[in-house]
Amino acid sequence: QSALTQPASVSGSPGQSITISCTGSSSDVGSYNLVSWYQQHPGKAPKLMIYEGSKRPSGVSNRFSGSKSANTASLTISGLQAEDEADYYCCSFAGSSTYVFGTGTKVTVL
Amino acid sequence: QVQLVQSGAEVKKPGASVKVSCKASGYTFTSYGISWVRQAPGQGLEWMGWISAYNGNTNYAQKLQGRVTMITDTSTSTAYMELRSLRSDDTAVYYCARHSGTSAGAFDIWGQGTMVTVSS
Secondary structure, three states: OOOOOOOOEEEOOOOOEEEEEEOOOOOOOOOOOOEEEEEEEEOOOOEEEOOOOOOOOOOOOOOOOEEEEEOEEEEEEOOOOOHHHHHEEEEEEEEOOOOEEEEEEEEEOO | OOOEEEEOOOOOOOOOEEEEEEEEEOOOHHHHHHEEEEEEEEEEEEEEEEEEEOOOEEEEOOOHHOOEEEEEEEEOOEEEEEOOOOOOOOOOOEEEEOOOOOOOEEEEEEOOOOOEEOOO
Protein backbone atom coordinates (compact mmCIF):
# COMPACT_ATOMS: atom_id res chain seq x y z
CA GLN A 1 0.00 0.00 0.00
CA SER A 2 1.64 3.26 -1.11
CA ALA A 3 1.47 6.39 1.01
CA LEU A 4 -0.98 9.06 -0.07
CA THR A 5 0.71 12.01 -1.77
CA GLN A 6 0.82 15.40 -0.06
CA PRO A 7 2.88 18.50 -0.87
CA ALA A 8 5.99 18.63 1.28
CA SER A 9 5.33 22.19 2.39
CA VAL A 10 2.72 24.93 2.23
CA SER A 11 3.07 28.44 3.61
CA GLY A 12 0.91 31.47 4.12
CA SER A 13 0.73 34.75 5.98
CA PRO A 14 -1.41 35.25 9.08
CA GLY A 15 -5.05 35.65 8.14
CA GLN A 16 -4.68 33.97 4.77
CA SER A 17 -6.18 30.65 3.71
CA ILE A 18 -4.15 27.64 2.62
CA THR A 19 -5.15 24.27 1.19
CA ILE A 20 -3.31 20.98 1.52
CA SER A 21 -4.05 18.25 -0.99
CA CYS A 22 -3.96 14.50 -0.39
CA THR A 23 -3.97 12.31 -3.48
CA GLY A 24 -4.63 8.62 -3.32
CA SER A 25 -6.26 6.12 -5.63
CA SER A 26 -9.53 4.39 -6.36
CA SER A 27 -8.50 1.79 -3.76
CA ASP A 28 -8.47 4.21 -0.87
CA VAL A 29 -9.46 7.90 -1.02
CA GLY A 30 -11.67 7.39 -4.05
CA SER A 31 -13.56 4.42 -2.65
CA TYR A 32 -14.39 5.50 0.88
CA ASN A 33 -15.61 8.62 2.61
CA LEU A 34 -13.19 7.88 5.43
CA VAL A 35 -10.40 10.42 5.08
CA SER A 36 -9.14 11.97 8.28
CA TRP A 37 -6.62 14.74 8.91
CA TYR A 38 -4.14 15.11 11.76
CA GLN A 39 -2.12 18.02 13.08
CA GLN A 40 1.23 17.26 14.68
CA HIS A 41 3.40 19.78 16.49
CA PRO A 42 7.10 18.92 17.00
CA GLY A 43 7.62 16.27 19.62
CA LYS A 44 3.89 15.78 20.14
CA ALA A 45 1.37 13.10 19.25
CA PRO A 46 -0.92 13.72 16.27
CA LYS A 47 -4.30 15.36 16.89
CA LEU A 48 -7.46 14.55 14.95
CA MET A 49 -8.71 17.63 13.06
CA ILE A 50 -11.12 16.27 10.44
CA TYR A 51 -12.84 12.91 10.01
CA GLU A 52 -15.04 11.40 7.30
CA GLY A 53 -13.62 13.94 4.90
CA SER A 54 -15.31 17.06 6.26
CA LYS A 55 -16.47 16.59 9.85
CA ARG A 56 -14.81 18.38 12.76
CA PRO A 57 -14.47 16.77 16.19
CA SER A 58 -15.73 18.76 19.11
CA GLY A 59 -13.22 21.43 20.09
CA VAL A 60 -11.56 21.81 16.70
CA SER A 61 -11.73 25.32 15.28
CA ASN A 62 -14.13 25.92 12.39
CA ARG A 63 -11.18 27.49 10.56
CA PHE A 64 -10.35 23.92 9.58
CA SER A 65 -12.43 22.36 6.83
CA GLY A 66 -12.14 19.32 4.60
CA SER A 67 -13.43 18.16 1.26
CA LYS A 68 -12.94 15.42 -1.30
CA SER A 69 -13.17 15.07 -5.03
CA ALA A 70 -12.53 11.73 -6.72
CA ASN A 71 -9.16 10.44 -5.49
CA THR A 72 -8.06 13.69 -3.84
CA ALA A 73 -8.95 15.01 -0.42
CA SER A 74 -8.16 18.52 0.76
CA LEU A 75 -7.73 20.34 4.05
CA THR A 76 -8.24 24.09 4.13
CA ILE A 77 -7.10 26.29 6.97
CA SER A 78 -8.67 29.73 6.87
CA GLY A 79 -7.61 32.74 8.90
CA LEU A 80 -4.14 31.24 9.32
CA GLN A 81 -2.67 31.72 12.79
CA ALA A 82 0.81 31.23 14.20
CA GLU A 83 -0.39 28.23 16.23
CA ASP A 84 -1.38 26.45 12.99
CA GLU A 85 2.30 25.99 12.13
CA ALA A 86 2.74 22.23 12.31
CA ASP A 87 2.89 19.08 10.22
CA TYR A 88 -0.38 17.81 8.75
CA TYR A 89 -1.16 14.26 7.68
CA CYS A 90 -4.10 12.80 5.86
CA CYS A 91 -5.18 9.22 6.37
CA SER A 92 -7.60 7.04 4.43
CA PHE A 93 -9.31 3.75 5.04
CA ALA A 94 -8.05 1.38 2.35
CA GLY A 95 -10.37 -1.57 2.74
CA SER A 96 -10.04 -4.86 4.64
CA SER A 97 -9.44 -3.03 7.94
CA THR A 98 -6.31 -1.30 6.65
CA TYR A 99 -5.34 2.35 6.63
CA VAL A 100 -2.79 4.45 4.79
CA PHE A 101 -1.30 7.80 5.79
CA GLY A 102 -0.18 10.64 3.59
CA THR A 103 3.41 11.72 3.21
CA GLY A 104 2.84 14.77 5.40
CA THR A 105 2.87 18.53 4.81
CA LYS A 106 4.78 21.11 6.80
CA VAL A 107 2.73 24.28 7.20
CA THR A 108 4.71 27.46 7.77
CA VAL A 109 3.13 30.71 8.89
CA LEU A 110 5.19 33.52 7.40
CA GLN B 1 -10.31 11.84 31.31
CA VAL B 2 -9.97 9.60 28.29
CA GLN B 3 -6.33 8.76 27.75
CA LEU B 4 -3.83 6.24 26.49
CA VAL B 5 -0.57 5.97 28.43
CA GLN B 6 2.32 4.11 26.83
CA SER B 7 5.37 2.42 28.29
CA GLY B 8 8.78 4.06 28.32
CA ALA B 9 11.57 4.30 25.81
CA GLU B 10 13.43 1.16 24.75
CA VAL B 11 16.88 0.48 23.31
CA LYS B 12 17.29 -2.83 21.55
CA LYS B 13 19.94 -4.60 19.51
CA PRO B 14 19.30 -5.74 15.94
CA GLY B 15 17.51 -9.06 15.89
CA ALA B 16 15.88 -8.56 19.30
CA SER B 17 12.19 -8.03 20.07
CA VAL B 18 10.36 -5.16 21.72
CA LYS B 19 6.96 -5.06 23.40
CA VAL B 20 5.24 -1.73 23.90
CA SER B 21 2.21 -1.31 26.14
CA CYS B 22 -0.68 1.13 25.90
CA LYS B 23 -2.94 1.45 28.96
CA ALA B 24 -6.39 2.93 28.40
CA SER B 25 -8.44 4.80 30.97
CA GLY B 26 -11.57 6.92 31.07
CA TYR B 27 -13.64 4.81 28.67
CA THR B 28 -14.92 1.28 28.09
CA PHE B 29 -11.84 -0.40 26.65
CA THR B 30 -13.67 -3.18 24.82
CA SER B 31 -15.89 -0.77 22.90
CA TYR B 32 -13.11 0.60 20.68
CA GLY B 33 -10.39 -0.65 18.39
CA ILE B 34 -6.74 0.31 18.75
CA SER B 35 -4.32 0.96 15.93
CA TRP B 36 -0.56 1.22 16.18
CA VAL B 37 1.24 3.88 14.17
CA ARG B 38 4.98 4.53 13.98
CA GLN B 39 7.09 7.48 12.94
CA ALA B 40 10.78 7.17 12.09
CA PRO B 41 12.94 10.19 12.97
CA GLY B 42 12.10 13.08 10.67
CA GLN B 43 9.67 10.93 8.69
CA GLY B 44 5.93 10.58 8.29
CA LEU B 45 3.34 8.42 10.00
CA GLU B 46 3.04 4.74 9.11
CA TRP B 47 0.03 2.61 10.02
CA MET B 48 1.16 -0.72 11.45
CA GLY B 49 -2.02 -2.56 12.25
CA TRP B 50 -5.25 -2.73 14.19
CA ILE B 51 -6.76 -4.81 16.97
CA SER B 52 -10.32 -5.04 18.16
CA ALA B 53 -10.36 -4.71 21.92
CA TYR B 54 -13.76 -6.42 21.83
CA ASN B 55 -12.75 -9.76 20.34
CA GLY B 56 -9.00 -9.55 19.66
CA ASN B 57 -9.33 -9.63 15.88
CA THR B 58 -6.29 -8.15 14.20
CA ASN B 59 -5.13 -6.90 10.83
CA TYR B 60 -1.52 -5.99 10.15
CA ALA B 61 0.15 -3.91 7.48
CA GLN B 62 1.47 -6.23 4.82
CA LYS B 63 5.10 -5.13 5.21
CA LEU B 64 5.08 -6.12 8.89
CA GLN B 65 3.26 -9.45 8.54
CA GLY B 66 5.16 -12.14 10.38
CA ARG B 67 7.12 -9.73 12.59
CA VAL B 68 4.37 -7.95 14.51
CA THR B 69 1.79 -9.17 17.02
CA MET B 70 -0.89 -7.08 18.67
CA ILE B 71 -2.84 -8.28 21.69
CA THR B 72 -5.03 -6.84 24.40
CA ASP B 73 -5.53 -7.62 28.08
CA THR B 74 -9.09 -6.60 28.88
CA SER B 75 -8.56 -7.19 32.60
CA THR B 76 -6.14 -4.26 32.69
CA SER B 77 -7.45 -2.30 29.67
CA THR B 78 -4.04 -2.55 28.05
CA ALA B 79 -3.01 -3.10 24.45
CA TYR B 80 0.39 -4.47 23.52
CA MET B 81 2.42 -4.39 20.33
CA GLU B 82 5.37 -6.73 19.90
CA LEU B 83 7.81 -6.33 17.03
CA ARG B 84 10.39 -9.06 16.41
CA SER B 85 13.63 -9.37 14.45
CA LEU B 86 14.30 -5.68 14.91
CA ARG B 87 16.34 -3.80 12.32
CA SER B 88 17.84 -0.34 12.38
CA ASP B 89 15.00 0.99 10.22
CA ASP B 90 12.54 0.02 12.97
CA THR B 91 13.93 2.91 15.02
CA ALA B 92 10.90 5.13 15.50
CA VAL B 93 8.36 6.58 17.87
CA TYR B 94 5.53 4.09 18.24
CA TYR B 95 2.03 5.38 18.98
CA CYS B 96 -1.17 3.63 19.94
CA ALA B 97 -4.36 5.35 18.83
CA ARG B 98 -8.01 4.70 19.59
CA HIS B 99 -10.45 4.30 16.74
CA SER B 100 -13.15 6.93 17.02
CA GLY B 101 -16.53 5.77 18.23
CA THR B 102 -18.27 8.00 15.69
CA SER B 103 -16.14 7.03 12.71
CA ALA B 104 -14.18 3.86 12.10
CA GLY B 105 -11.92 5.81 9.80
CA ALA B 106 -10.43 8.12 12.40
CA PHE B 107 -8.16 7.92 15.42
CA ASP B 108 -9.41 10.27 18.10
CA ILE B 109 -7.19 9.56 21.11
CA TRP B 110 -3.44 9.00 20.87
CA GLY B 111 -0.86 7.77 23.35
CA GLN B 112 2.15 9.96 24.08
CA GLY B 113 4.44 7.76 22.00
CA THR B 114 7.24 5.34 22.84
CA MET B 115 10.69 5.81 21.36
CA VAL B 116 12.26 2.53 20.25
CA THR B 117 15.91 2.72 19.24
CA VAL B 118 17.52 -0.22 17.46
CA SER B 119 21.29 -0.01 17.59
CA SER B 120 24.22 -2.34 18.00
